Amino acid sequence: MEDLQIISLYFKRDEAAISETATKYGAFCHRIALNILSTSSDADECVNDTYLRAWNSIPPQKPDKLGAWLGKVVRNIAFDLWKKNHRQKRYAGMEQLLNELEDCIPSPATVEHQIEEQELTNIINTWLASLPQNDRILFMRRYWNGETVNTLAQESGMSPANMAKKMYRLRQNLKSKLEKEGYSL
């Protein structure tokens, strides 16, 4: 089914929107979640939360590219889940308490915060556009899709060590661009 048709199902509040989304983008969402979380059950939870967020956000949102939009949602949810699990494993009881208390704190996503992130995204967009296509795809597959260095090395016919070096150079290149723009992360 075409993206526009799926989105129109969301707008009609037809629950088939979820199953059509799962049919078309379920594997894609799961792959991204699994790359970040490494655990299939966590990835499943993350994908289910993605469908729920899609249901709650469309409408009013109307994504231009549904796949990319879902991918962004998966990455956000996966990162939140990773942070939550990561803390729980390190500090067990106390972190559990703090995590639960976090529910009482208003969202830190202030307008100022969002603007800062948008500016950073714009710089990264410009940097990505300036890269040769092969390097850009490698960077995105590693840091957006979350694919492993070994996978990328195998597909590119390079050794993992050389691929790791290539990734290091790309990160240094981005760092230099960010520093030039006044960001020191």
Next chain:
Amino acid sequence: MKEKEISKLYNSITNVDNQFIEEAQTKTKKKNGWLKWAAMAACLCVALVAGVLFKISVPDVIIAPGFLTITVYAASSDEEITMQEGIGLPTDYKWSLAMSSRPGLPLKLSVTEYDDLSFEVSVDGGTLLLWEGNKITYLGSSFNTRNDTTVYWTNLSRTGESDFERYMGTTAYINIIIHEGENIVGYAVVEIYTNDLENEPAQTYSAKLLKSVSFPKANGEYQKITAEYVATEMEQIKSETQAGQR
């Protein structure tokens, strides 16, 4: 690095332009060795048969990657970027009549390797204009210009002294044919497109260099490239792009 900064970087990478995300989902699959050789052998057979049957009437043209540099400027700063084949503009470089400080989407056409150059430029939607010393000159749908000229694409077309008509298509194409003296030495096709046509009057337009090609000299001589050949090639590029978007 603090967790907060990592989160910021992670979120910013998450929200990069959709085109980069889509591009990263296309994997280059390794072909089986035998499949590659079989495909090459099949192509060779077809080429031989075609050559024998039709005595190859296609002109023997040598092409090379384009040497035209198209520089685009950010909508509200002096930042610039060089267009690359197949890549749309980053957010800061997209142009909107309502939001930008420029009268159109700026495209600077320059070539450094040739001396006596001129560009034959045409557009099939919207209008190209020059903006020099705060003076705006609307250009026809086809015109010639010199090296290092910045042309601006706008979705407004002038229909009278102070009357304008808005271009309502989602896509327009700019054809650029590069001449050195009487000879055609290259061409490029740029796509201008919008995804929010209904957002009048604040539609945002982006641009993508679809193809840039040059015709190098063969044995020290210019190749005999005809305008018809270039026109056919450019139409083919547009058709393939449109087919890919469907």
